Amino acid sequence: MIGLTVVAALLATLPLLLILTLLLKQGASSLNVAFFTAMPKPVGEVGGGMANAMLGTVMLIGVASAIGLPFGIGAGLYLAEHKAEPLAAVVRFLSDVLNGLPSIVVGIFAWQFLVRPVKHFSALAGGIALGVMMIPLVTRTTEEMVRLVPDALREAALALGFSRWRTSLTVVLRTALSGIVTGALVAVARIAGETAPLLFTAFGNQFWSTSLTQPVSALPLQIFTYAISPYDEWHALAWAGALVLLALVLVVSLIAKFVTRPRFGSGSD
Amino acid sequence: MASTSLHGASVGDRIFRLATTAFALSIPLLLVLLAIDVAAAAWPALKTFGVAFLTSSRWDAVDGVFGAAPAIYGTIVSSVLALLIATPLAVGVAIFLSEFAPAWLRQPVAFLVDLLAAIPSVVYGLWGIFVLVPFLRERVMPLLADRLHLGGTPLFSGPAYGPSMLAAAVILAIMVLPYISSVTREVLMAVPRSQREAALALGATRWEMIWGAVLPYASSGVLGSIILGLGRALGETMAVTMVIGNRHEISSSLFAPGYTMASLIANEFSEATNDLHLSALMAVGAVLLAITLVVNVLARWLVWRVQRQGQA
Numbered sequence: 001m002i003g004l005t006v007v008a009a010l011l012a013t014l015p016l017l018l019i020l021t022l023l024l025k026q027g028a029s030s031l032n033v034a035f036f037t038a039m040p041k042p043v044g045e046v047g048g049g050m051a052n053a054m055l056g057t058v059m060l061i062g063v064a065s066a067i068g069l070p071f072g073i074g075a076g077l078y079l080a081e082h083k084a085e086p087l088a089a090v091v092r093f094l095s096d097v098l099n100g101l102p103s104i105v106v107g108i109f110a111w112q113f114l115v116r117p118v119k120h121f122s123a124l125a126g127g128i129a130l131g132v133m134m135i136p137l138v139t140r141t142t143e144e145m146v147r148l149v150p151d152a153l154r155e156a157a158l159a160l161g162f163s164r165w166r167t168s169l170t171v172v173l174r175t176a177l178s179g180i181v182t183g184a185l186v187a188v189a190r191i192a193g194e195t196a197p198l199l200f201t202a203f204g205n206q207f208w209s210t211s212l213t214q215p216v217s218a219l220p221l222q223i224f225t226y227a228i229s230p231y232d233e234w235h236a237l238a239w240a241g242a243l244v245l246l247a248l249v250l251v252v253s254l255i256a257k258f259v260t261r262p263r264f265g266s267g268s269d
Numbered sequence: 270m271a272s273t274s275l276h277g278a279s280v281g282d283r284i285f286r287l288a289t290t291a292f293a294l295s296i297p298l299l300l301v302l303l304a305i306d307v308a309a310a311a312w313p314a315l316k317t318f319g320v321a322f323l324t325s326s327r328w329d330a331v332d333g334v335f336g337a338a339p340a341i342y343g344t345i346v347s348s349v350l351a352l353l354i355a356t357p358l359a360v361g362v363a364i365f366l367s368e369f370a371p372a373w374l375r376q377p378v379a380f381l382v383d384l385l386a387a388i389p390s391v392v393y394g395l396w397g398i399f400v401l402v403p404f405l406r407e408r409v410m411p412l413l414a415d416r417l418h419l420g421g422t423p424l425f426s427g428p429a430y431g432p433s434m435l436a437a438a439v440i441l442a443i444m445v446l447p448y449i450s451s452v453t454r455e456v457l458m459a460v461p462r463s464q465r466e467a468a469l470a471l472g473a474t475r476w477e478m479i480w481g482a483v484l485p486y487a488s489s490g491v492l493g494s495i496i497l498g499l500g501r502a503l504g505e506t507m508a509v510t511m512v513i514g515n516r517h518e519i520s521s522s523l524f525a526p527g528y529t530m531a532s533l534i535a536n537e538f539s540e541a542t543n544d545l546h547l548s549a550l551m552a553v554g555a556v557l558l559a560i561t562l563v564v565n566v567l568a569r570w571l572v573w574r575v576q577r578q579g580q581a
Contacts, residue, residue: 001476002369008361009370012450013381015443019388019396074292081289091293093569094300100497100565101303101558102504104531108538108554109303112310132299139296165285193389196506196531200539220391224507227395235399242392249387 027243030236035244040206040222043231050241052208056123056216057192057248060202063127063212064134064191069184071131072138076180077168079139080146092143099136106132107197115201123209123216126202130191137190141183145176178259185256189249195220219245304558311552314545322552328517330542335549339517341556343527347434347509348502350523351441352449356495358442359449366450367457368479379454386447394511397440402512405439406431410524423521432514435523440508445498452497456490456575457483486575493571500564504557506531530557 034049041048075091082088110129115121149172157167173180195218198204203215204225219241226238315322318335325336366379410429414420460483468482469475484491514526515536530553541547 005361005365005369008358009365009378009382012358012362012385012446013378016381016385016388018400019392022396022400023392071292071295074289075296078289078293087290087293091296094297096569097562097565098296098300100500100504100561100568102506102531102561104504104506104534105303105307105554105558105561108310108534108551109306111538112306112551135296135299163279164282165279166281168285189387193391195389195391196535199535203539220389220507223391223395224511227391227398228511238395242389242395245389246392249389250384253387 023239023243023246026236026239030240031243035237035240039208040237043229043234046233048237050217050219050222050237050244052205053217053219053222053241054244055208055210056202056205056218056221059123059210059212059216060127060130060198060218061188061192063124064130065184065188067128067131068134068138068187068191072135072184072187073142073173073180075135075139076142077146077173079143081168081172083147095136095139098132099140102196103133103194104196104199107199107201110197111200120213121201121203121215122213123202124212126198126216126218127212129197129201130194133191133194133197134187137187138180138183141186142176142180145179145183146172148179149175182256182259185252185259189252189256192252193220193245193249195224219248304562307551307555307558310548311555312548314548314552315555317545318549322549323556326517326519328549330537330546333543333545335546335552337530337533337549337553337556339519340528340530340533340553342519343434343437343513344503344529344531344557344560347437347441347513347527347529348499350434350438351445351502352495352499354438354442355446355449355498359446359494359498360453360491362446362450363453363457364479367454368475368483379451382447382450384447385443386451390444390505390507391511393440393444393508397436397508397512401440402431402433402436405429405433405436410435414524424523427520427522427524429524430514430526432512432526433524434513434520434527437509437513437527437529438523440512441502441505444505444508445501448501449494449498452494452572453487453491456487456494456572459490459576459578460486489571490575493568493573493575496564496568496571500561500568503564504531504561506535510535530554 034047036049036054037051038047038049039052040050075095079088079092106129110125110132114125114128153171153175154167157171158164162171198218198221202218202221204221205215205217209216223238223241223245226234226241314335318325321336323341324338326338327334327336328339362382366375370378406429413425414429419425464482464486465478468478473481509529510532513529513532515528515532516526517528518525520527533553534550538550541550
């Protein structure tokens, strides 16, 4: 029976290894400098890249963080500092519920509020949709990290005459900062690969666009478009895009891991 | 700097408290807004078609008749099938990691399994289109239908196109596995030592201890993790859209293409031609929202129950 659990472990990790090796093989063979610098080319023309999609992804992550971080950290602070209050229990529970909502539903919600009234797709709408998805993720990690801060620190600050808000911001938040940064990075890694909420908010764009009020492409959107197309050149680009996207997600996750590594003797800074 | 008075909070404290409370309140507010908004947008279609919206299989944008039964059916069947595949594996991995794995192996295997959750949905879809679907079409489907002579049964009948309910279920199984496995692991670790030691003291082998003492204790939490996985599977969009074949038809065969609610919205939303079509898609979103809400609430409650027991 113990053997069966070993088999389960092997079977569970097999798809991962298959996907990773294939991504490396297919992706690396179609990856070149042009992929990062060039614009998409029309069907039939060889080459082209995803420069605009990468810019779009960066813009979307920026907007999402501008929404998700303040709301998430603020809510997380509230949950940790008022953990016994009934409102905290409700918010904590609903935050988990929000986290479990299908991303496509968040997409139609954002469309209804941000696209329908102005009658055109925009990077802003896409970013806000992703931001909404970020809030519960950041809330949860912030709460956990702030709770880890020893009460002795709070009491010391209060005993020195700090007001509560100064204690929270300069002592508690500061102490929990590396954990919160980790949570933020994990949330970014999670939303960077999201496609569904962008389908009818950011929508995609074949051109270079830096405007927040215009539709914008994103790596996952571009991969989707190319993957379901019937053209071999586009399939190759989709693989290259998938490799870049996965690399982005993994690098951000690894940085997150590195940030939380305990640092000793850095008390002065 | 705000001065701290001994009586009541300072102005700064009150402002700070107000600000964090406002951020915290944004979460319930957002959920309520979302639910009302989707429900309101869905209302015209639900009013027009009534119960037939849930039971009819006719989805015809030209005639303006919308019945979402195939998408609802497809969502439930693909998710349940995915859980049937993923659960034994995920629980197996969790038991392996929490009970049997040598310490040096624990971290790497847990990391690899968790990594499955980090792969973006669209990348799974890409792999599904070019690897999984051809593999199913050329190897698995002929094996099931011809070699094992299951072709006559309704489940495995009909031509093997490739894009199918089966493909959707397999890709979903891979995607929900890490969620089930990580929550199950947490739940197993929340089982008190005394529970294990009592079983061992009674002469149980390690496996008997897990089967007789640990799993029963953790059962509602494990169930919670499975339902949590169900919640993920129900709402999963991109990978499923790319491999399920997208056809408005209920077929008993797993080889046949189908549709899910999420993939229906993904495919048709930006091309919706008129208000009724749009409202019908919103109604599909509302049904999906309602189902996932119920599923998530149930799952959280089950997991929470075990973890509270563990602490007590």
